[in-house]
Every structure is written in C-alpha cells, then in structure tokens.
Amino acid sequence: MARELVWTGFMSLDGVVDSPGGVEEGHPGGGWVLSTEFLPEAFALKGEELEETTALMFGRRSYEAFAPVWAGSEDHAAYKDLPKYVVSSSLDEDALIDGWGPLQILRSVEDVAALKQGDGGAIFIHGSAELARTLADAALIDRYNLLVFPVLLGAGKRLFSAEDRQRQQLHLRESEAYANGVMKSIYDVIR
Structure with a gap:
C-alpha cells in the first residue's frame, strides 16, 4: 500500500497561500493568519496532524524558511526526529540543518x-x-488539509495551478466552520 502524501496549510478565501505569518515572508499582505482572531479550536487540525505525521516534505524555499525556526521550536518538537525530505534539484547536502533528525x-x-x-x-x-502544484500535476497528492481564512489577497502564490488541466474530483472528508470565519476543509483526491 502506498504512503499517503498530504498537503497541509493556510489559504486565503481566494486561494493565496503566500506569507501567512508576516510581510517578511515576501507578500505585501503577509501576516493574514495573525490578523484573524485566534480561536484554539480553529487550529486543532494542526495538533491532529502531529499524531498522524510520519515524515515531512518541503520544497527548497520552504525548507530554507522553516528549518532554521522549526529545528529549535518547542511548538514543533514532535517533528524533530521524524524523517524529512526536501525536494530540490539545486540544494547542496551541506545546506541541510544539523540536529533536526534524518534529512x-x-x-x-x-x-x-x-x-x-x-x-x-x-x-x-x-x-x-510550487512543489504541491508539481506533485498534484503528477497525481501524487492524496489529500489536502486546508484552513481557509476569511481574507481576500488578490495576488500571491497559489496552491492550485491556474493552467488548463484535466478535471480532478475531490471528496470532502471533513469540514467545520469556526466563529472567527476560518473554515477547515479536508479533501481526499479521487483517482
């Protein structure tokens, strides 16, 4: 049986995944997750994912952004010893962070x-x-765990391709709406 590949993250209502944590990440509208009222129940999915995750995967740019922070973060301590994979044709082995488990x-x-x-x-x-779009185009993504935030950003990086492609059906596994306007949507890819 094949391993399940899950994309998880925050998304604006208009599909932007760019810079949810702050403007220093590159998008002028960055920080949109932090500008939404915090409700613990709206982020419970992240704790549930910790129990299910057996490995992490990143594209090069996300790895370079997350690794220096997550490697020493108490909030991400459960990830420390998990295998991590970085998909990159250009990253050198010596650029990998020491002390963050198998890479x-x-x-x-x-x-x-x-x-x-x-x-x-x-x-x-x-x-x-970018990695998620590439893997989706190759029919390798099995599930999307989305937290959709009540904000419209216009421009920015998007999870889903804007290219004309074959229709891909999804099955809604689970959903929930929270008082702060965040929507949890978990979709299985139908093959």
Missing part, C-alpha cells in the same frame, strides 16, 4: 513517487506551493 534531498518527481511506494505512514507537505 534527505529528493531530486525529482520520480524520487517522490518512489518514496510513496515505500513503507511508512503519511507524509505531510507544509508550505511549498
């Missing part, structure tokens, strides 16, 4: 496909919109 660079979509065929549980992709 491996995957050089191609084919490497990701081979990893999925191995033993183990769910692999979660955080951030990495």
Whole structure:
C-alpha cells in the first residue's frame, strides 16, 4: 500500500497561500493568519496532524524558511526526529540543518513517487506551493488539509495551478466552520 502524501496549510478565501505569518515572508499582505482572531479550536487540525505525521516534505524555499525556526521550536518538537525530505534539484547536502533528525534531498518527481511506494505512514507537505502544484500535476497528492481564512489577497502564490488541466474530483472528508470565519476543509483526491 502506498504512503499517503498530504498537503497541509493556510489559504486565503481566494486561494493565496503566500506569507501567512508576516510581510517578511515576501507578500505585501503577509501576516493574514495573525490578523484573524485566534480561536484554539480553529487550529486543532494542526495538533491532529502531529499524531498522524510520519515524515515531512518541503520544497527548497520552504525548507530554507522553516528549518532554521522549526529545528529549535518547542511548538514543533514532535517533528524533530521524524524523517524529512526536501525536494530540490539545486540544494547542496551541506545546506541541510544539523540536529533536526534524518534529512534527505529528493531530486525529482520520480524520487517522490518512489518514496510513496515505500513503507511508512503519511507524509505531510507544509508550505511549498510550487512543489504541491508539481506533485498534484503528477497525481501524487492524496489529500489536502486546508484552513481557509476569511481574507481576500488578490495576488500571491497559489496552491492550485491556474493552467488548463484535466478535471480532478475531490471528496470532502471533513469540514467545520469556526466563529472567527476560518473554515477547515479536508479533501481526499479521487483517482
């Protein structure tokens, strides 16, 4: 049985995943997650994911942004010893962070496909919109765990391709609306 590949993250209502934490991430409207009223129940999905995650996957840019912070973060301590995969054709081995558990660079979509065929549980992709689009186009994403925020940003990085492509049906596994306007939507990809 193939491992499940799950993209998880925050998204604006108009589909932007760019810079949810702050403007220093690159988008002029950055910080939109933090500008929404915090309700613990709206973020419960993140705790549930910790229990299910057996490995993490990042694109190069997301790895370079997350690794220096998450490696020493108490909030992300449960991830420390999990296997981590960085999908990049340009990242050098010596750029990997020491002391953050097992790390491996995957050089191609084919490497990701081979990893999925191995033993183990769910692999979660955080951030990495470009990687997610590439893997979705290769029919490798199995599930989307989305927290959709009540904000419209216009421009920015998007999770889903704007290219004309074959229709992809999704099955709504779970959803919930919260008082702060955030919507949890978990979709399985139908094959």
